[in-house]
Amino acid sequence: xxxxxxxxxxxxxxxxxxxxxxxxxxxxxxxxxxxxxxxxxxxxxxxxxxxxxxxxxxx
Numbered sequence: 001x002x003x004x005x006x007x008x009x010x011x012x013x014x015x016x017x018x019x020x021x022x023x024x025x026x027x028x029x030x031x032x033x034x035x036x037x038x039x040x041x042x043x044x045x046x047x048x049x050x051x052x053x054x055x056x057x058x059x
Contacts, residue, residue: 012040015043016036016039020032020036
């Protein structure tokens, strides 16, 4: 049976040592989510070969 959770998310959970539990009101949860995203982004490698030019996006 296939896993219900993506392997990439399991890697995040293993890296932080637990499954995130957001608690409190909506503002507290937004703050907690931002902190989680900041922690996750701090550990990723950013490619130096990215270029976004005019016309690369479509509405």
